[in-house]
Amino acid sequence: QVQLVQSGAEVKKPGASFKVSCKASGYTFTTYPMHWVRQAPGQRLEWMGWINADNGDTKYSEKFQDRVTITRDTSSSTSYMELSGLRFEDTAIYYCTRAPRGEYWGQGTLVTVSS
Amino acid sequence: EIVLTQSPATLSLSPGERATLSCRASQSLSSLLAWYQQKPGQAPRLLIYDASNRATGVPARFSGSGSGTDFTLTISSLEPEDFAVYYCQQRSNWWTFGPGTKVEIK
Numbered sequence: 001q002v003q004l005v006q007s008g009a010e011v012k013k014p015g016a017s018f019k020v021s022c023k024a025s026g027y028t029f030t031t032y033p034m035h036w037v038r039q040a041p042g043q044r045l046e047w048m049g050w051i052n053a054d055n056g057d058t059k060y061s062e063k064f065q066d067r068v069t070i071t072r073d074t075s076s077s078t079s080y081m082e083l084s085g086l087r088f089e090d091t092a093i094y095y096c097t098r099a100p101r102g103e104y105w106g107q108g109t110l111v112t113v114s115s
Numbered sequence: 116e117i118v119l120t121q122s123p124a125t126l127s128l129s130p131g132e133r134a135t136l137s138c139r140a141s142q143s144l145s146s147l148l149a150w151y152q153q154k155p156g157q158a159p160r161l162l163i164y165d166a167s168n169r170a171t172g173v174p175a176r177f178s179g180s181g182s183g184t185d186f187t188l189t190i191s192s193l194e195p196e197d198f199a200v201y202y203c204q205q206r207s208n209w210w211t212f213g214p215g216t217k218v219e220i221k
Contacts, residue, residue: 101161102210103161
């Protein structure tokens with residue numbers, strides 16, 4: 001069965017960076033792109049970007065364009081999402097979800113930005 | 116960016132009642148709209164994709180309709196486990212999500 005398992009919760013200071021991993025299993029990793037979505041407390045889901053797991057091409061939301069980097073390691077079937085220049089409002093749960101339809105999601109990673 | 120609006124923001128209903136949720140897009144999506152259910156502390160769950168197709172394992176009481184800019188999610192008879200927040204999402208131009216409709220117990 002398809003599974004996406006994300007790394008654990010993190011606490012970061014303003015201005016720092018974090019990197020979340022998303023390990024895929026149960027399918028051929030390079031067949032499907034991966035999206036990254038976040039949800040701040042009490043807020044709507046927010047699309048951050050996408051990676052073509054086959055060739056590594058990326059597309060980022062304009063909102064995060066300058067601060068986000070999505071990568072993948074095909075040898076370990078893992079996608080990574082790094083966000084830099086953290087602000088308090090980046091406190092959120094970060095999810096990976098498989099394209100094209102978003103039928104499979106990771107369990108989410110809570111990142112707290114606190115001084 | 117395609118903007119999605121959802122109405123109502125909150126729907127107060129009793130188990131067994133019919134729920135009708137709306138989603139409107141700022142430009143045509145063709146049929147590239149999905150509906151998700153989210154419960155507290157859980158990841159979203161895909162219910163409907165491409166406007167009217169139920170995802171695997173989704174009960175038949177959930178149905179989707181619409182095309183272009185106006186879409187509807189209908190829950191024919193609410194079960195206790197259906198009280199949650201519902202989001203629409205477009206994948207016509209990358210992804211965006213609507214603000215959500217909370218279906219609460221009346």
